[in-house]
Amino acid sequence: xxxxxxxxxxxxxxFVTSNRDRNVISLVCKSWYRIERLSRQRVFIGNxxxxxxxxLIARFPGVRSLxxxxxxxxxxxxxxxxxxxxxxxxxxxALARSKVNLEELRLKRMVxxxxxxxxxxxxxxxxxxxxxxxxxxxxxxxxxxxxANCRFLRELDLQENEVEDHRGQWLNCFPDSCTSLVSxxxxxxxxxxxxxxxxxxxxxxxxxxxxxxxxxxxxxxxxKILVRxxxxxxxxxxxxxxxxxxxxxxxxxxAIEKCKSMRSLSGFLEVSAYCLxxxxxxxxxxxxxxxxxxxGIPGSELTKLIRHCRKLQRLxxxxxxxxxxxxxxxxxxxxxxxxxxxxxxxxxxxxxxVTEEGLxxxxxxxxxxxSLLYFCQQMTNAALKIVAQNCPNFIRFRLCILEPTKxxxxxxxxLDEGFGAIVQSxxxxxxxxxSGLLTDQVFNYIGTFAxxxxxxxxxxxxxxxxxxxxxLNGCKKIRKLEIRDCPFGNIALLTDVGKYExxxxxxxxxxxxxxxxxxxLAKKMPRLNVEIINENNEMEDCIDxxxxxxxxxxxxxxxxxxxxAPEHVWTL
Amino acid sequence: xxxSKSNGYGECDQANLKATELRLGLPGTEEEPPLKVESPxxxxxxRALADDAESVLQDGRKSxxxxxxxxxxxxxxWPPVRxxxxxxxxxxAEVAEGGAGAGYLxxxxxxxxxxRKVDLKTYKSYQELMESLENMFNITIGDCxxxxxxxxxxxxxxxxxxxxxxxxxxxxxxxxxxRLRIMRGGSRS
Numbered sequence: 001x002x003x004x005x006x007x008x009x010x011x012x013x014x015f016v017t018s019n020r021d022r023n024v025i026s027l028v029c030k031s032w033y034r035i036e037r038l039s040r041q042r043v044f045i046g047n048x049x050x051x052x053x054x055x056l057i058a059r060f061p062g063v064r065s066l067x068x069x070x071x072x073x074x075x076x077x078x079x080x081x082x083x084x085x086x087x088x089x090x091x092x093x094a095l096a097r098s099k100v101n102l103e104e105l106r107l108k109r110m111v112x113x114x115x116x117x118x119x120x121x122x123x124x125x126x127x128x129x130x131x132x133x134x135x136x137x138x139x140x141x142x143x144x145x146x147x148a149n150c151r152f153l154r155e156l157d158l159q160e161n162e163v164e165d166h167r168g169q170w171l172n173c174f175p176d177s178c179t180s181l182v183s184x185x186x187x188x189x190x191x192x193x194x195x196x197x198x199x200x201x202x203x204x205x206x207x208x209x210x211x212x213x214x215x216x217x218x219x220x221x222x223x224k225i226l227v228r229x230x231x232x233x234x235x236x237x238x239x240x241x242x243x244x245x246x247x248x249x250x251x252x253x254x255a256i257e258k259c260k261s262m263r264s265l266s267g268f269l270e271v272s273a274y275c276l277x278x279x280x281x282x283x284x285x286x287x288x289x290x291x292x293x294x295x296g297i298p299g300s301e302l303t304k305l306i307r308h309c310r311k312l313q314r315l316x317x318x319x320x321x322x323x324x325x326x327x328x329x330x331x332x333x334x335x336x337x338x339x340x341x342x343x344x345x346x347x348x349x350x351x352x353x354v355t356e357e358g359l360x361x362x363x364x365x366x367x368x369x370x371s372l373l374y375f376c377q378q379m380t381n382a383a384l385k386i387v388a389q390n391c392p393n394f395i396r397f398r399l400c401i402l403e404p405t406k407x408x409x410x411x412x413x414x415l416d417e418g419f420g421a422i423v424q425s426x427x428x429x430x431x432x433x434x435s436g437l438l439t440d441q442v443f444n445y446i447g448t449f450a451x452x453x454x455x456x457x458x459x460x461x462x463x464x465x466x467x468x469x470x471x472l473n474g475c476k477k478i479r480k481l482e483i484r485d486c487p488f489g490n491i492a493l494l495t496d497v498g499k500y501e502x503x504x505x506x507x508x509x510x511x512x513x514x515x516x517x518x519x520x521l522a523k524k525m526p527r528l529n530v531e532i533i534n535e536n537n538e539m540e541d542c543i544d545x546x547x548x549x550x551x552x553x554x555x556x557x558x559x560x561x562x563x564x565a566p567e568h569v570w571t572l
Numbered sequence: 573x574x575x576s577k578s579n580g581y582g583e584c585d586q587a588n589l590k591a592t593e594l595r596l597g598l599p600g601t602e603e604e605p606p607l608k609v610e611s612p613x614x615x616x617x618x619r620a621l622a623d624d625a626e627s628v629l630q631d632g633r634k635s636x637x638x639x640x641x642x643x644x645x646x647x648x649x650w651p652p653v654r655x656x657x658x659x660x661x662x663x664x665a666e667v668a669e670g671g672a673g674a675g676y677l678x679x680x681x682x683x684x685x686x687x688r689k690v691d692l693k694t695y696k697s698y699q700e701l702m703e704s705l706e707n708m709f710n711i712t713i714g715d716c717x718x719x720x721x722x723x724x725x726x727x728x729x730x731x732x733x734x735x736x737x738x739x740x741x742x743x744x745x746x747x748x749x750x751r752l753r754i755m756r757g758g759s760r761s
Contacts, residue, residue: 077649160656243744272747343651402651
């Protein structure tokens, strides 16, 4: 079968970078499997409990970059108890002991400890890149270890982590010899920062392209940093409050004007609207703007800013921009591909400032739109149909009407037809989140039309088991299904148990499945971990199979039940 | 208000649905599936959701007791916004954005039995603010640096320091002021 020596095939495989493609390649024959596994450098593990570190290392001894995801997605919304799991230490330990030449570690929703960070910094000489997203369990002491010991560190990217701040001098721990930084993001840190150390670090980092500051970094420091680093491509502003008539502010304006490479702006964790005009000079080059962490900017100021950003491809914003403001976005940002509108008042149902009008305006003005996350007050079927028609390229469509089970606000009908139009028109949609009043019919549409759907999030929807079955039977490519507060029970759960081995995971909470149903499933499918997640001793006294299960999380795995589950998480 | 049920989508569908119905039993048999499924009809669930938002919160399960609707109690994990984001919205920095659109600040006066609140957005200058405070507490502050007055208006800035009102430009003041305190006579030193 092989007409070429292994080295040639190996070289050809170098050009195959997508992990999915490499997975397919490795199935062709034993020889290709062997060549592929020895040459694989980047490994993505979507569920850290699907496989063990030992087996990973055995198959891919040359791994240099590892991506791991831990907790289920709904952990973001406090539906998973904090000690559920997702510990990265065993992975680091195994990689260290096997002397893997790890260069990059990317973690999402995992528990990271200072010990783990320290172990990384001491074990992997060529370690270059640490990316932590929505992780927890570590402090700035761990960051200090990374800073101090990773001599070739290029990237330290902390996104939305819960980090205990020991007010230490972790930034000081970057040695003077460290000049390799390309990307530094510490925006999520809450404590004070040694500003002088930060300035010195930037001054000796000529390759720095991306810098995201925490709120503790004031405007005058930002000005000094920008003077040192006009080559920045991506900037996250910390504090942006100052007297616009001052010399410092004027110096800032001058410094910003020189940042001709700036393409991405975010942060503004503390901001005075009066200072925003300072960034107008670079707006015309921006492709990405994230103001969703910036409290208190009035809609009028937001729109003034956005009018300058005609090349924007990605916009994350708060709903105080309003429908009218979205209209300005629609007329200014013709290249827009991704839009996220977050609620500025998550609990104030009734105060949300955007409706279906804003979304329709966007769809009319931005035909390239392919990714949407939209928190809104209300929606109509008519609007969704227009959006579906105007934007057939959606890959991600996530709509969250703030009030659960809210119907079409003009007809009082369920929103089945609107979402149905979306899946019919957008043949490539891979991720979908539903909300509002929905019956089984929407699932019928999804099962019938959403052929590329990989991830579906459902809440407070459907009438009975048929709904869930439409999805399981129809969506051939579904990988992640997460359901809360829906009337789906054991029939839906158990009709096609083999399906779950083709998926990464299924989450069901506050549905109608019972303990007995889950036990049956676990018994039939030994290669699934079926976890019952209790909280506050919900099911302590009860081993009754008729009892409904509050939270179930199941996932396929090659390594059986995990051994690190806390007491209240049962693997059946 | 109940949502419409799936029956509204045509009785002719019912016959077809039966034929394509997925069941656990063998095809051709009419036996009940072996597992009893205890599922209340969803409409009562929906009603329960709207009416019993509070009981959902308390024990995490739906109840169909038909308690009359309380005010909107928050549902666990809804809306689906990460805690990280939710913490931003309630951050104290928002209070400091007096000029940019946030709300009221507390004003205390030494010796006064209770505090008041002012919205800095409604003033355009120090003079307007002082006049309003004078009216509120029935005192005379006069010019901020007036040595003749018994009262000294001070404010807490975002660093937690207490500053004399009036040194910085108005706009900068409104964006850094977190609360106000009118100090009296002997407490100035």
